[in-house]
Amino acid sequence: MKNCRFGVFGFPVSHSLSPAMHTAAFNALGMTDCEYKAYAVEPENLKEAILKAQAEGFGGLNLTIPLKEKIFETDLIIPDAFAEKAGAVNTLTFKDGRIYGYNTDAAGAFAALEEAGCQTDGKKILIVGAGGASKSISLFFAERGNSVKIINRTAEKAQRLADEIAEKTGNSNVSGSGFESGWNDLKEADIIIQTTELGMGKYEDVSLFDKLPLLKTEQKEEMIRSCVSKKTVFDIVYNPEETTFLKESKAAGAETMNGMMMLVFQGALAFEIWTGKKPDIGVMRKAVSDALL
Numbered sequence: 001m002k003n004c005r006f007g008v009f010g011f012p013v014s015h016s017l018s019p020a021m022h023t024a025a026f027n028a029l030g031m032t033d034c035e036y037k038a039y040a041v042e043p044e045n046l047k048e049a050i051l052k053a054q055a056e057g058f059g060g061l062n063l064t065i066p067l068k069e070k071i072f073e074t075d076l077i078i079p080d081a082f083a084e085k086a087g088a089v090n091t092l093t094f095k096d097g098r099i100y101g102y103n104t105d106a107a108g109a110f111a112a113l114e115e116a117g118c119q120t121d122g123k124k125i126l127i128v129g130a131g132g133a134s135k136s137i138s139l140f141f142a143e144r145g146n147s148v149k150i151i152n153r154t155a156e157k158a159q160r161l162a163d164e165i166a167e168k169t170g171n172s173n174v175s176g177s178g179f180e181s182g183w184n185d186l187k188e189a190d191i192i193i194q195t196t197e198l199g200m201g202k203y204e205d206v207s208l209f210d211k212l213p214l215l216k217t218e219q220k221e222e223m224i225r226s227c228v229s230k231k232t233v234f235d236i237v238y239n240p241e242e243t244t245f246l247k248e249s250k251a252a253g254a255e256t257m258n259g260m261m262m263l264v265f266q267g268a269l270a271f272e273i274w275t276g277k278k279p280d281i282g283v284m285r286k287a288v289s290d291a292l293l
């Protein structure tokens, strides 16, 4: 057994790309004594599994679905301010008998946008979806002072989330609604971030554009062009195949990006929290794209 141990807890977790990504990062830094593995941990066993990892001297852990929120029920961790507000933790460290919690997902999304050359300062951001991923990303940009509009299939969920974020950040330019005003919301936005499961492997690959009400179907292509042309459209899904939503956006002249670099950067930020070292982003990216093939 290696004496520098890391891992990801999730349920299910077998599909996780994190072991390949972190192992490549450790190897590239010559940290061959370190290992990173995926562990299937059922939500009801989370507390016990974390305490076991702590007792065994783990250096740190990632948490993924459905444990990011569940961790708050264990009373084990000291979350940082952002993770506390987001109500979700994806990174744990063990230090001096204490367990600290962080959330690197939204900072990963931000780093991916920056790397793609997308300037976000002062931009109007449209977030599609009102689940956990939307919450972290919306909160992150609201804290940075961006105008944030959240649209979601279930309008009340978007409104509730927007109200919560506006209250937590003091940013009054945060609002939420259903899909009924979707075309107009797309038109007004500078950057569009799709956070729902639409287009993910196990779901049918229906584009967001097909969920928005149109008077006539023939208008669709023209509407897409007038709404997204020359804008950044970011879909946090990281299928090897681009989602229909991204393909349609690209065809209409948008700068498009998928979730692969968000995955890489959230991992890189966790790696830095654990080790104090900056991992090689190119090596991590290659490990993820090879694993996706």
Ligand code: ATR
Binding pocket: 128, 129, 130, 131, 132, 133, 134, 152, 153, 154, 157, 195, 196, 197, 198, 211
């Ligand atoms: P996550 O934590 O991954 O963000 P989640 O909390 O399960 O996921 O939230 C899923 C999001 O995807 C929600 O915004 C959900 O919309 P509803 O709030 O209306 O349920 C959205 N979603 C899932 N399937 C969808 C579909 N077929 N069409 C539109 N939105 C969908």
